[in-house]
Amino acid sequence: MFLILTFFIFICIFMVILRLSLWRNKYSQLMPGKKPRFFDVLGDTKDFLIYDTSNKYFWQMNFVDVMRRRTVEFGKQQLFCLWLTFLPIVCIVRYRAVKELMEKKIIEKNFFYKWMELTVGSGLITSEVSKWKPRRKLLTPCFHSNILRGYFPIFNEYSQKFVDFLQAETKKEFTYIETPVTLLTLDIICETMFGVRTEESGSDSSQLVKSIRWINEMHVLRLFKPYIWPDFLFKLSKDGKETIQHAQKIHDFTRNIIQQKKSRYLKDQKHHDSEKHKALLDLLLEKHMETGELSEEDIREEVDTFASAGHETVSISIVWALYLIGLHSEVQMKIHEELDTVFGEDTRPVTEKDLNDLQYLDCVLKVN
Ligand code: HEM
Numbered sequence: 142m143f144l145i146l147t148f149f150i151f152i153c154i155f156m157v158i159l160r161l162s163l164w165r166n167k168y169s170q171l172m173p174g175k176k177p178r179f180f181d182v183l184g185d186t187k188d189f190l191i192y193d194t195s196n197k198y199f200w201q202m203n204f205v206d207v208m209r210r211r212t213v214e215f216g217k218q219q220l221f222c223l224w225l226t227f228l229p230i231v232c233i234v235r236y237r238a239v240k241e242l243m244e245k246k247i248i249e250k251n252f253f254y255k256w257m258e259l260t261v262g263s264g265l266i267t268s269e270v271s272k273w274k275p276r277r278k279l280l281t282p283c284f285h286s287n288i289l290r291g292y293f294p295i296f297n298e299y300s301q302k303f304v305d306f307l308q309a310e311t312k313k314e315f316t317y318i319e320t321p322v323t324l325l326t327l328d329i330i331c332e333t334m335f336g337v338r339t340e341e342s343g344s345d346s347s348q349l350v351k352s353i354r355w356i357n358e359m360h361v362l363r364l365f366k367p368y369i370w371p372d373f374l375f376k377l378s379k380d381g382k383e384t385i386q387h388a389q390k391i392h393d394f395t396r397n398i399i400q401q402k403k404s405r406y407l408k409d410q411k412h413h414d415s416e417k418h419k420a421l422l423d424l425l426l427e428k429h430m431e432t433g434e435l436s437e438e439d440i441r442e443e444v445d446t447f448a449s450a451g452h453e454t455v456s457i458s459i460v461w462a463l464y465l466i467g468l469h470s471e472v473q474m475k476i477h478e479e480l481d482t483v484f485g486e487d488t489r490p491v492t493e494k495d496l497n498d499l500q501y502l503d504c505v506l507k508v509n
Contacts, residue, residue, distance in 0.1 A: 143334060145352070158180065158182060161227040162179050162180060162227075164227070165177065165184070165224060165227050165229075166179060168222075168229060169222065169224065169229075172220070172221070172222040172231070172365060173215045173218040173220065173221045173222065174211075174215065174221040174222035174224070175211075175224075177224050182226060182227075183226060184223075184224030184225065184226055184227070185223045185224045185276065185419065186224075186225050186226055186365055186367065186468055188203075189204060189206045189364075189365040189391060190205065191197060191203055195237070200362065200365075201358075201361075204361065204365075205464075208232070210230075211223070211232070212234060213214060216234060218234060218235075218345075219234060219235045219237055219238035219241075220232060220233045220235075220238045221234065225364065225365070225367065225368050245495060248270055248273075249269075249270060250267070250269075250505075251414050253360070253364065254266070254267045255267070255372070256360055256372070256375075257360065259356075259372075259384065259385070259388050260353075260356050260387075260388045260391055260449065261442060261445040261446045261449055262438065262441065262442035262445065263442060264442040264443045264445060264446030264447075265277060265280070265443065265447075266446050266450060267446075267448050276443070277426070279424070280421065280424070280443070282419075282424075283334075283419065283420060283421045283424055285430040288420065290493060292333045293490070293491070293492070293493065294490070295329060295332050295333055295492040296329065296491070297491055298321060299325055299328055299329050300491070301490075302378065303321070303322075303325050306321060318460060319456070319460050320347075320350070320427075322349050322456045322459050322460055323452065323453065323456040324346055324347065324350060325445040325456070326451075326452040326453075326455045326456040326459070327339065327346050327349065327350060327448070327452040327456075328340075328346070328450060329452075330447065330451040330452045330455075331346075331398065331448070333420065334420060334422060334448075334451060335398050335402060335420070335421065335422040335444060335447075335448075336392065336402060336420050336422055336423065337401060337402060338399050342397060342398060342401060343397065344394045344397045345394070345420060347392075348390055348394070349390065349394045349448070350452075351387075351390060351451050352387035352390045353387075353389070353390050353391065353448075353453060354453070355383070355384070355387045356387055356391075356449075357453065359380060359384050362380070363380075369381065384405075390447065391448075391449070392441065393442055394448070395445050395448060396441060397424075398422075398444060399422070399437065399440055399441060399444060402423075402426060403423050403426060403430075406423070406426050406430065407430075421443070421447060422444065423439075425440045425443055426440065426441075427445070433489060434491065458506075458509065461509060462505070462506055462509045465509055466505065472505060475501055476502050476505060479500075479501045479502060480497055480499070480502070483495055483498050483499060
């Protein structure tokens with residue numbers, strides 16, 4: 142009996158692999174990329190499953206290296222495909238492929254996005270189209286140019302503080318700027334989007350940064366470990382348990398912000414009602430308090446989404462821009478000259494007109 146059962150299970154597994162291999166074989170012929178051998182279950186996953194325990198960042202470096210080599214190999218194509226076991230990951234190389242994709246208006250997300258729900262629930266980035274559309278319509282006015290203009294004093298205040306910090310750091314032989322830049326962008330997101338100053342909130346922003354970093358790394362790492370793709374298996378793993386703890390820390394941070402804002406909202410409702418263009422959290426709270434359209438958990442999902450999506454992206458862009466500008470002294474000199482032309486010796490706050498005048502800097506940041 143046992144033998145028959147084992148044989149039956151073996152045949153079932155074999156049939157599944159055969160079907161998946163036939164499917165992969167057919168589609169891998171249609172897209173540029175390495176063609177996995179017929180019964181090679183892992184496909185391109187093998188290239189990413191290399192470990193060197195002596196180097197903490199080995200897998201990240203290996204990931205970038207594999208992607209770089211593939212991009213060089215298929216650089217003349219519009220896109221190429223990586224096969225993570227039987228799952229095709231389409232990597233876009235040239236802009237025409239992006240254009241074509243946008244024109245097809247494909248807005249459904251793949252199942253990897255479900256992993257993010259552990260942290261950000263079903264906020265704008267992870268929600269399905271039926272939930273995303275009305276939420277997106279609701280929140281788009283928060284990015285009206287008049288609202289963004291109103292943030293100039295905040296940008297200026299934090300930037301000035303950051304310049305002071307950097308000036309002090311220049312006395313040192315070496316400074317690691319990634320963490321202070323990330324804390325800066327988080328402070329700015331919290332004040333502009335949520336109307337809360339992190340230093341006054343009593344929440345630990347360094348912990349939030351650490352937790353978001355951990356979770357982002359875990360998402361990428363999980364991609365290359367198909368055995369922890371199902372959520373229930375991931376949650377049982379050591380990494381999964383740690384991820385849940387980090388997600389909890391993020392939720393504590395954002396719940397604290399929401400509570401503070403809620404009590405302020407209740408105290409100062411008149412002033413709130415008179416505002417024409419509302420900041421993100423004000424608008425979300427209004428939909429919670431006035432119409433009951435959103436629950437507190439709905440608000441948390443969006444606050445988690447904006448806190449996560451809004452600060453690390455910007456800080457990574459800033460850190461890379463500074464690094465690349467540092468590598469190209471001729472670019473650095475031109476930026477310096479342009480800044481001198483616009484500001485001279487003046488240390489006044491930056492205005493919208495100044496930003497429009499800094500055309501060379503604008504190009505450098507866009508290329509970066
Ligand atoms: C250099 C800075 C940024 C980069 C490179 C960037 C990149 C991206 C990308 C690639 C997506 C699409 C994600 C996907 O659907 O898979 C996205 C979506 C999103 N980003 Fe950013 N982002 C940046 C800054 C920001 C900031 C400052 C905020 C918040 C104030 C923000 C909030 C969001 C939100 C809410 C979405 C989901 C939008 C939707 O689906 O409707 N991002 N971002």
